Amino acid sequence: MNVQSNTYTFIYAVVMVIIVAVGLSLTSISLKNRQQSNIEKEKKQSILKSIGIECTRDQAVDLFSTYVKNVYAIDYQGQKIDGVDAFSLDLAVEQAKSDETQRYYPVFECENNGTKLNVFPVRGKGLWGPIWGFVALEGDFNTVYGVTFDHKSETPGLGAEITTADFQAQFVGKQIFNDLNEFVSILVKKPAQYNPNDLHEVQGFSGSTLTCNGLQDMLENSLKPYEKFFLSHQ
Amino acid sequence: MSKLSKLVTDPINLNNPITVQVLGICSALAVTVKLEPAVVMSLSVTFVIAFSNVIISLLRNTIPTRIRIIVQLVVIAFLVIIVDQFLKAFVYDVSKQLSVFVGLIITNCIIMGRLEAFALGNKPFPALLDGIGNGAGYGIILIIVAFFRELFGSGTIWGLQVIPQALYDAGYENNGLMILPPMALIVVGAIIWIQRGSFKSLQEK
Numbered sequence: 001m002n003v004q005s006n007t008y009t010f011i012y013a014v015v016m017v018i019i020v021a022v023g024l025s026l027t028s029i030s031l032k033n034r035q036q037s038n039i040e041k042e043k044k045q046s047i048l049k050s051i052g053i054e055c056t057r058d059q060a061v062d063l064f065s066t067y068v069k070n071v072y073a074i075d076y077q078g079q080k081i082d083g084v085d086a087f088s089l090d091l092a093v094e095q096a097k098s099d100e101t102q103r104y105y106p107v108f109e110c111e112n113n114g115t116k117l118n119v120f121p122v123r124g125k126g127l128w129g130p131i132w133g134f135v136a137l138e139g140d141f142n143t144v145y146g147v148t149f150d151h152k153s154e155t156p157g158l159g160a161e162i163t164t165a166d167f168q169a170q171f172v173g174k175q176i177f178n179d180l181n182e183f184v185s186i187l188v189k190k191p192a193q194y195n196p197n198d199l200h201e202v203q204g205f206s207g208s209t210l211t212c213n214g215l216q217d218m219l220e221n222s223l224k225p226y227e228k229f230f231l232s233h234q
Numbered sequence: 235m236s237k238l239s240k241l242v243t244d245p246i247n248l249n250n251p252i253t254v255q256v257l258g259i260c261s262a263l264a265v266t267v268k269l270e271p272a273v274v275m276s277l278s279v280t281f282v283i284a285f286s287n288v289i290i291s292l293l294r295n296t297i298p299t300r301i302r303i304i305v306q307l308v309v310i311a312f313l314v315i316i317v318d319q320f321l322k323a324f325v326y327d328v329s330k331q332l333s334v335f336v337g338l339i340i341t342n343c344i345i346m347g348r349l350e351a352f353a354l355g356n357k358p359f360p361a362l363l364d365g366i367g368n369g370a371g372y373g374i375i376l377i378i379v380a381f382f383r384e385l386f387g388s389g390t391i392w393g394l395q396v397i398p399q400a401l402y403d404a405g406y407e408n409n410g411l412m413i414l415p416p417m418a419l420i421v422v423g424a425i426i427w428i429q430r431g432s433f434k435s436l437q438e439k
Contacts, residue, residue: 009298020312027319034323153334
């Protein structure tokens with residue numbers, strides 16, 4: 001057979017691609033459950049971290065049921081609704097819904113040492129890919145108790161610094177409503193413009209302006225839908 | 235036999251892909267902050283390079299010359315995606331630390347280089363040995379670099395504290411520069427310097 005002929009080359013390429021595609025699909029299907037459970041455990045771990053509980057991924061499952069008292073979903077008007085699996089709500093899917101009235105948002109009610117805390121997921125765009133996280137608010141639905149952030153593909157050493165404990169610690173004690181009770185979210189300022197006494201801003205990183213802007217937009221866009229819910233509980 | 239064993243030992247020292255051929259530097263700088271990701275990266279690259287070498291070597295007489303680079307890339311990409319899926323399923327934390335660099339194994343020029351230079355013209359068994367040798371040569375440099383960077387940058391080895399607290403109390407501080415990529419380049423440079431100094435055959439006349 002002529003290995004260099006056009007027909008052979010063409011058939012060779014087609015067969016190769018089909019074999020590879022089948023092989024990859026099989027691998028992906030057979031490992032899916034395990035990967036999914038890792039992602040779920042990590043979600044629980046992040047929620048716990050935002051309320052100040054450090055644990056490994058495997059401990060997270062048990063501790064989650066200890067600390068998280070209730071998980072429910074609210075609609076766009078801040079009303080509690082039934083019949084939605086709140087834990088599995090994917091913010092990416094909800095945010096993509098074109099009809100705002102059809103979006104649902106989860107609320108994680110937690111209790112740590114007798115303090116009632118509520119955790120809210122946030123999700124937005126970094127420079128290279130999605131960024132997401134959890135914001136734990138104190139009982140006044142205004143003061144931040146803790147945050148966790150994560151990212152898919154921000155630059156290590158620059159944008160990826162949003163995952164560091166030092167950065168996240170800045171959010172503790174900040175407030176998302178101003179004195180007039182208007183929703184202002186928390187701004188991520190450049191180091192030069194940062195005012196440490198302002199309750200509504202934290203210090204970003206030089207060299208990571210786009211990730212920091214993304215983080216700021218993420219907080220505003222993801223917490224804004226909860227505004228009515230926050231106000232009705234304050 | 236000595237010819238076969240040379241296939242494994244040569245790339246570890248005298249024909250090392252990183253320090254002698256200066257290939258695959260990018261990932262050597264990126265994943266060597268800590269020892270654990272460096273070891274996982276080395277194993278992943280060794281796995282990919284050994285198996286792609288064998289597969290290409292088995293197919294070598296059937297591959298049409300005009301699409302041979304594409305065939306090589308498909309084989310490498312296939313293996314890398316499998317590695318990535320396994321890491322996500324079994325060592326999730328490490329897979330997060332390696333993040334984009336697992337995907338970038340595809341573009342690691344050591345692998346393409348071995349396929350072009352060796353697997354296309356040799357039988358599967360020598361190709362396997364060549365793959366293992368080059369993977370090990372790559373890995374050993376990564377592990378040496380990661381060892382020093384973790385020790386001086388974080389004061390730990392494999393996540394365990396080795397520099398005693400008493401030393402910190404006495405004013406010792408971790409070297410922040412070790413964490414950053416430039417220091418990895420300097421460590422690699424130091425390894426090249428020592429290696430060239432000790433082996434005459436590596437020195438240009």
